[in-house]
Amino acid sequence: MRIGGFVPFTSIDYPGELAAVVFCQGCPWRCGYCHNPHLLSARGSELLDWNALLEVLERRRGLLDAVVFSGGEPTLQSALPEAVRRVKRLGFKVGLHTAGCYPRRLARLLPLLDWVGLDIKDLPGHYPALTGVPGSGERAWRSLELLRQSGLPFEVRTTLGCHLPQERLARLVATMKSKGVPFHRLQPARES
Numbered sequence: 001m002r003i004g005g006f007v008p009f010t011s012i013d014y015p016g017e018l019a020a021v022v023f024c025q026g027c028p029w030r031c032g033y034c035h036n037p038h039l040l041s042a043r044g045s046e047l048l049d050w051n052a053l054l055e056v057l058e059r060r061r062g063l064l065d066a067v068v069f070s071g072g073e074p075t076l077q078s079a080l081p082e083a084v085r086r087v088k089r090l091g092f093k094v095g096l097h098t099a100g101c102y103p104r105r106l107a108r109l110l111p112l113l114d115w116v117g118l119d120i121k122d123l124p125g126h127y128p129a130l131t132g133v134p135g136s137g138e139r140a141w142r143s144l145e146l147l148r149q150s151g152l153p154f155e156v157r158t159t160l161g162c163h164l165p166q167e168r169l170a171r172l173v174a175t176m177k178s179k180g181v182p183f184h185r186l187q188p189a190r191e192s
Contacts, residue, residue, distance in 0.1 A: 001050040001079045002026060004039045004072060008056065009064070014095040014115060015155065015183075017065035020057060022083075024074040028101055029131035031121065033161050033189045039072035050083065057090055066114070070097035075105040084112045100143025101136070107146050116147055116154040122164055123172055130163055148179065156181050161189035 005023035007013075013021050026042035027034075034040065057067060067087045074080050075098055084094050093114040098106060100118055110116075120140060121130055127137030147154045156176060160169070169186075176184040 001077060001083050002042065002044065003048040003050055003053060004044040004046075005036075006048055006053055006056075008060065010068075013068045013070070013097070013117075014066045014093070015153075017093060017095075018063070019066040019068050019095065020060065020064055021068045021070050022053060024069060024071040024077055024080070026076045027071055027073040027099075028076060029073070029099060029133055029136060031130050033159060033163065035189075036072060042076070050079075054086060054090075057087065057092070061091055064092065066093035066095055068095040068097060068117075073099055073101050075102040075109065080105075081109060081112060084109065088112065098143065100140035103139055103142040103146055106143050110146065110150045110152055113152060116152060118144060118147060118154060118156050120144060120156045120158055120172070120176075122158075123168060123175070126163075126168070144179070144181075148181070155183035155185055157185045157187055159187050159189050 002025040003022055004025035007021040010019050010021055013019050023039055025039055025044040025047060027040050069080065074096060087094050095115040096113055097117045121127060124137030124141045127140065128134050158172060
């Protein structure tokens with residue numbers, strides 16, 4: 001695992017649970033408003049040792065309920081399924097924050113997870129202008145369909161900013177409602 005950051009305690013990254021967050025290094029997309037730009041490169045300059053983090057998590061048993069894998073984009077890493085299994089063996093629930101970049105990888109992970117936070121940035125056709133990657137919108141929305149079919153608890157998050165005009169935001173919100181998405185959170189983009 002390539003780990004670019006770690007938060008030992010949070011009450012906001014997994015709904016209703018006290019959690020730690022493991023920030024995975026690397027993301028295939030280049031969204032201009034990314035709030036973790038230091039995690040974009042697959043090779044971070046100051047990676048944390050995964051085994052040392054597991055030791056920290058083991059000491060936190062009984063104090064935390066869950067561990068969330070965030071990023072960057074966690075599904076970029078082939079070691080993620082085994083990392084999730086190791087955290088589960090410690091007795092934690094496991095959450096995932098993802099932009100849905102890799103729907104096939106997500107599909108294989110879903111049986112291992114307890115909750116997912118999915119970042120839906122815009123309507124599918126507008127993704128390439130945001131991410132710099134053709135077909136990225138179709139992949140993110142395919143990930144949404146996989147989550148809807150899985151029965152797993154999840155929420156969708158959309159970051160508000162100049163990339164998303166009001167009229168398109170209204171269409172996006174209406175689409176989420178029509179698809180029966182149980183939790184669609186709108187969050188402001190950071191100014192810096």
